[in-house]
Amino acid sequence: MQEHSVHVQCSECPIRHRAVCARCETDELSRLEQIKYYRSFQAGQTIIWSGDRMEFVGSVVTGIATLTQTMEDGRRQMVGLLLPSDFVGRPGRPVAAFDVTATTDLVMCCFRKKPFEDMMSATPHIAQRLLEMTLDELDAAREWMLLLGRKTAREKIASLISIIARREASLHMRRAKGMLSVDLPLTREEMADYLGLTLETVSRQISALKKDGVINLEGNRHVQIPDIDRLLEEAGDDSDGGMLV
Amino acid sequence: MQEHSVHVQCSECPIRHRAVCARCETDELSRLEQIKYYRSFQAGQTIIWSGDRMEFVGSVVTGIATLTQTMEDGRRQMVGLLLPSDFVGRPGRPVAAFDVTATTDLVMCCFRKKPFEDMMSATPHIAQRLLEMTLDELDAAREWMLLLGRKTAREKIASLISIIARREASLHMRRAKGMLSVDLPLTREEMADYLGLTLETVSRQISALKKDGVINLEGNRHVQIPDIDRLLEEAGDDSDGGMLV
DNA sequence: GACGCTCCTTGACCCAGATCAAGTTACAGG
DNA sequence: CCTGTAACTTGATCTGGGTCAAGGAGCGTC
Missing domain, CATH: 2.60.120.10 (Jelly Rolls)
Structure with missing residues (x-):
């Protein structure tokens, strides 16, 4: 088996x-x-x-x-x-x-x-x-x-994006000019409901990650990840293990 | 089956x-x-x-x-x-x-x-x-x-106590003078780790529930529940269903 | 191209719970 | 009985994220 x-x-x-x-x-x-x-x-x-x-x-x-x-x-x-x-x-x-x-x-x-x-x-x-x-x-x-009990809002957002990236990657490996890119399949409100946050906080943290160069936004839903390790670090995950979903 | x-x-x-x-x-x-x-x-x-x-x-x-x-x-x-x-x-x-x-x-x-x-x-x-x-x-x-994503500290504590009460009750139905009573098998810190809180907040909320007559304390670990429905209400659970653990 | 959506962003302010800091029990071991 | 230690309580203060509020951006429809 x-x-x-x-x-x-x-x-x-x-x-x-x-x-x-x-x-x-x-x-x-x-x-x-x-x-x-x-x-x-x-x-x-x-x-x-x-x-x-x-x-x-x-x-x-x-x-x-x-x-x-x-x-x-x-x-x-x-x-x-x-x-x-x-x-x-x-x-x-x-x-x-x-x-x-x-x-x-x-x-x-x-x-x-x-x-x-x-x-x-x-x-x-x-x-x-x-x-x-x-x-x-x-x-x-x-x-x-x-995630829900102990991570900060920023870590929660970074975790969500990296998990979606991982799931997408396993289905249809998608890279544009060496950069991993992901479509967020959820509205800000749905992300908030998933992460135990409010939609305003989700929006603010996404903006902050963008400002800090951890992600790029192309429209509201399309995310480019210049450095996946940087994102995982922001997510607070130990090494690169865990996080199945 | x-x-x-x-x-x-x-x-x-x-x-x-x-x-x-x-x-x-x-x-x-x-x-x-x-x-x-x-x-x-x-x-x-x-x-x-x-x-x-x-x-x-x-x-x-x-x-x-x-x-x-x-x-x-x-x-x-x-x-x-x-x-x-x-x-x-x-x-x-x-x-x-x-x-x-x-x-x-x-x-x-x-x-x-x-x-x-x-x-x-x-x-x-x-x-x-x-x-x-x-x-x-x-x-x-x-x-x-x-619980972790959406409940308040007070609701978390009430939920934890009612869950432990339910589990204990199913094992050895224990009542003293018509009052359900439970031993908390965890330290305040362990409760905090379970509930996504700090141990100080756990302590404060337990004190608050005691002051409000939702529970009685006998020593630190032994809890009496005068009105289980009141406790469930504090826990924010819809009706009395759910909450298996 | 103007209207009416829904979705998203940003700002100002507030508060529940975290953090820091003393104490106070409770109890085991000598 | 004293003493040390782990567990707990309580107070004072701080802060991350919630709340309230005001726009902006994208887009389908007339």
Whole structure:
């Protein structure tokens, strides 16, 4: 269960996405093919409300979704960012624990929960693969706890940008004239909700990082990173390890 | 895989602890018995350092352990609190992601990693049970992210006390003259590290909650809760749901 | 090209919680 | 019983980031 690929190529998905261990092969894949279907969501649309019955699991194919919690008085905290290939849903859980919202137009590849769970019982590798993915998410959540509890606003912004850069880089290595560049997929307010800040502070810290030459801005959303090590240093991460997300 | 008990009774453990699905019964249990062993740790002793090779998994039998991260400049954030019955370790991961420290004298029931993983492969229910537990931990971590990112110091303290009360209550329902009472298993500094505060702020907020009659203090560590609903209200939790940990 | 959006920036001021600095318990060991 | 030390409390002051407020920039629509 170690080094083989963990991505499956859906017959229709434009990208490979990880949902099932690839070693379990054709038989399993064909069964998955039979029960899968696609759903599209518009930017801003809520996919599931916290507490709602959730009758499917799936993974993001294109677009960005977020996991958020809201207190009665409106304070919001984003607790997860779902990029293409990320899995959504909790096998064995009837209801959703958090709001899931599409922040861009979004396509998901879904499996009805019951058949997926049946297949999970029949195919041990799936549970093991899901366990592995859930452990990754747990590590990421715990890294985020350090950020939320102990980092300064500037470090939080630098961390967010470097994490998005890392995720983007792993998908489609993109460099312009030797400079790493990233599109921020979130508004300032969404970044604030992710980082436990206000949107004004996010804006101010981004301006400060720009003034100090740590990043370049091209429009509001497009960031160039002249020196990734400098950015990581600003993020306060020890060495270059950690920070999975 | 749904409603059956998920606790196993070790032959020596004073309490039942959850590590394996009980439905998988005698055969599996006896195999587990063969590979399990016990380890004791003194209060303050570090069980594993982040990045260390980790050659066992296990669960807490008695005592309290914590999961923490530290930045180079010494800022610390606790990312998990391990009470009796909690599982430690990541099947499939060679190294520990966080420091694990015994905050009280501690006994753990351990399994060497290799045989445990072998058994996991051979017994599908184990992976499913671990997945379930990991999903619980992930939900708890995400609840904690809301606390760290958005709650006030007073709400954080109230949340921590109510969570510890809930955990204690589920183990050994303890009430003195109709009043719920809890021992805080952590120093003020450890609470601060858990809540993303300083120890001074923790102390001040505990004093404030006492002055306002939300809690009573008997010594430094023993807390009485005259009105659990009042406490939950102070914690800012919607209704009485959520907050697993 | 002017309107009406939503998103973003910047300034002025304020306050919750951090920091610095004394004390005060609580309790273990001699 | 005294003494030392770790844990805790409380006060005084400072400050990072929140709050309130006023624009600006980009962009789709008529």
